[in-house]
Amino acid sequence: MTDIVIIGAGLTGLSTAYYLEQMGFFDYQIFEKESEIGGLCRSVNQDGFIFDYTGHLIHVSDENFKQFLAETISFDTLNTLHRKSRIFSNNCYSHYPFQTNLHGLPLPVIADCIEGFIKRKKIKDPQTFYQWVMKHFGSGFAHHFFIPYQQKLFCYDLKKISASWTGRFVPQTNLESIIQGALSEPDDHIGYNALFYYPQKGGINQLIHAIAQKLKNKIKTNYEVEKIDISRNIVHFSHGETVTYNKIINTIPLNNFLKKIKDKSSTNFQTQHHHLKANSVLNINIGINRPHLADYHWCYFPESRYPFYRMGFSHHFAQPMAPHNTSALYTECAYLNKRPCTTDIIKKVKNFFDLNDSEIITVQELHIPQAYVIYNFWREKYLTSLVARLAENSIYSMGRYGSWKYSSMQESVLDGKLIAEKLLHVTVNEAKEMTVSR
Numbered sequence: 001m002t003d004i005v006i007i008g009a010g011l012t013g014l015s016t017a018y019y020l021e022q023m024g025f026f027d028y029q030i031f032e033k034e035s036e037i038g039g040l041c042r043s044v045n046q047d048g049f050i051f052d053y054t055g056h057l058i059h060v061s062d063e064n065f066k067q068f069l070a071e072t073i074s075f076d077t078l079n080t081l082h083r084k085s086r087i088f089s090n091n092c093y094s095h096y097p098f099q100t101n102l103h104g105l106p107l108p109v110i111a112d113c114i115e116g117f118i119k120r121k122k123i124k125d126p127q128t129f130y131q132w133v134m135k136h137f138g139s140g141f142a143h144h145f146f147i148p149y150q151q152k153l154f155c156y157d158l159k160k161i162s163a164s165w166t167g168r169f170v171p172q173t174n175l176e177s178i179i180q181g182a183l184s185e186p187d188d189h190i191g192y193n194a195l196f197y198y199p200q201k202g203g204i205n206q207l208i209h210a211i212a213q214k215l216k217n218k219i220k221t222n223y224e225v226e227k228i229d230i231s232r233n234i235v236h237f238s239h240g241e242t243v244t245y246n247k248i249i250n251t252i253p254l255n256n257f258l259k260k261i262k263d264k265s266s267t268n269f270q271t272q273h274h275h276l277k278a279n280s281v282l283n284i285n286i287g288i289n290r291p292h293l294a295d296y297h298w299c300y301f302p303e304s305r306y307p308f309y310r311m312g313f314s315h316h317f318a319q320p321m322a323p324h325n326t327s328a329l330y331t332e333c334a335y336l337n338k339r340p341c342t343t344d345i346i347k348k349v350k351n352f353f354d355l356n357d358s359e360i361i362t363v364q365e366l367h368i369p370q371a372y373v374i375y376n377f378w379r380e381k382y383l384t385s386l387v388a389r390l391a392e393n394s395i396y397s398m399g400r401y402g403s404w405k406y407s408s409m410q411e412s413v414l415d416g417k418l419i420a421e422k423l424l425h426v427t428v429n430e431a432k433e434m435t436v437s438r
C-alpha cells in the first residue's frame with residue numbers, strides 16, 4: 001500500500017514529489033510509463049545537436065516558481081534571454097505581439113487593422129474565441145493574424161471554442177499603442193514571455209534532472225498504468241503488477257486517464273473521455289550546416305502556405321544546443337486527424353532559407369499526441385464537475401493535461417505545490433517551519 005500514487009514523471013508529477021518531500025512526506029510513489037522521466041520536458045541528443053519537444057522556455061511570473069527554480073536547477077545554470085520573436089506574413093517580418101507591432105507591414109494591412117479596431121463591434125459577453133477577437137481587436141486584426149494563426153494552432157472551428165484560455169497568452173491593447181506600434185520601431189517588452197530563462201547546456205531536460213536529483217524516493221520507470229479499480233483502490237500496470245493506494249495524483253492526459261478507470265457505479269467516467277479534445281503537434285527538428293539563418297529566437301507563421309505555425313532556433317537559447325557554426329532549427333505543426341508530411345515540412349524550410357540538401361546534417365521527428373487542449377463548450381460546462389467527481393474518489397488530476405488546460409511549466413510546478421499542500425493540509429512554509437522548530 002502506498003498512500004499517494006503519482007501517475008506520470010513529467011514536470012507536474014516530479015514537482016508534486018518535490019514539494020511532498022520538502023514537507024517531510026515520503027509515503028508516495030511515482031510511476032512513469034516511459035524508460036525516461038520528463039514527459040514533454042525531455043531533450044534528445046542526435047549528431048551533436050540537442051532537441052527539445054519544441055522550444056521549452058522558462059517564463060517566470062510567480063515568486064514560488066522562482067524559488068523552486070533557485071532550489072532545484074539554480075539561476076546560475078540558466079541563461080537570461082530577452083525575447084526576439086517575429087511574425088512572418090505578407091512576405092515580411094513584424095514583431096510579436098502583432099497587435100502592438102504593425103510597423104513594417106504593408107500599408108493596406110495596417111489601415112485594415114486600425115480601421116477594424118476603431119469600428120469593432122460592442123459584443124457584451126463573447127461566448128466564442130471568434131467573438132472575443134472581434135470585440136477586443138476588430139475585423140482587421142482578426143483577418144490578418146488572430147483567426148488564421150489560432151485556426152492553424154488549434155485546428156478547430158474558432159466559433160466553437162471559448163476564449164477563457166486567452167488571459168496572459170493574448171495581450172490586449174488600445175488605440176494609442178496600436179498607432180504607436182505602427183509608426184515607431186518595435187517594442188519587444190510586451191507579453192508574458194518578454195523575458196525568459198533557458199538551461200545553459202543540455203536542453204530543458206536539465207530542469208527535470210535537477211528536480212529528480214533532489215528526490216529521495218526512487219521513480220518507477222517502465223510502469224504504464226493500464227487500469228484503475230476505483231472501488232478497491234488498486235492501480236494495475238501493463239506488465240501485471242498492482243499497487244493499492246489511498247490517493248492518486250494524475251498527471252497524464254485526462255481523456256486517457258478516464259479510459260483507464262474501472263467503474264461500475266453510475267458516475268461512469270469512461271464515457272466522458274471522448275468529449276475532451278486536444279490537437280497533436282508534429283515537431284520536426286533540423287540540424288543545419290549554416291551558422292546564421294535568422295536573428296530571432298522564434299517566429300510565428302499565420303499563413304496557410306506554411307505547414308508550421310511556429311519555427312525557432314534552440315541554439316539561440318543556449319549555444320551548446322548545436323555544434324559550432326551550425327544551427328538547431330525546430331518547427332511545430334498542429335493537426336487533428338491527418339499527420340502532416342515531414343518531407344513537405346523540410347522542403348518548406350529549405351525553400352524559406354534557400355538551403356541545399358547538403359546543408360541538412362540531421363533531422364529528428366518528435367511527436368506530441370496531445371499538445372493543445374481544445375476549449376470546446378463541453379469543457380467549459382462540465383470539466384469542473386468532472387474533476388470534482390474524481391476528487392470525491394480521492395483522485396486529483398493536475399497539470400496541463402491532468403487538469404485539461406492551456407498552461408506552461410510554471411503552472412505545472414505550482415500545481416504540484418498546490419496539491420501537495422492540499423493533501424498534507426499544511427503549506428510548504430508551515431511544514432518547513434515546523435521542521436526547524438522541532
Ligand SMILES: Cc1cc2nc3c(=O)[nH]c(=O)nc-3n(C[C@H](O)[C@H](O)[C@H](O)COP(=O)(O)OP(=O)(O)OC[C@H]3O[C@@H](n4cnc5c(N)ncnc54)[C@H](O)[C@@H]3O)c2cc1C
Nearest residue numbers: 008010011012032033039040056057224225399400408409
Ligand atoms: C508544443 C508545446 C510547447 C510548449 N512550450 C512551452 C514553453 O515554451 N514554456 C513553458 O513553460 N511551457 C511550455 N509548454 C507546456 C509544458 O510542456 C507543460 O506545461 C508541461 O511540460 C506539462 O508537464 P506535465 O508533467 O503536466 O505533463 P507531461 O509532460 O505530459 O507528463 C506526463 C507524464 O505521464 C507519463 N504517462 C502517460 N501515460 C502514462 C501511463 N499510462 N502510465 C504512466 N505514465 C504515463 C508520460 O510519459 C509523461 O512522462 C509547451 C507545451 C507544448 C505542447
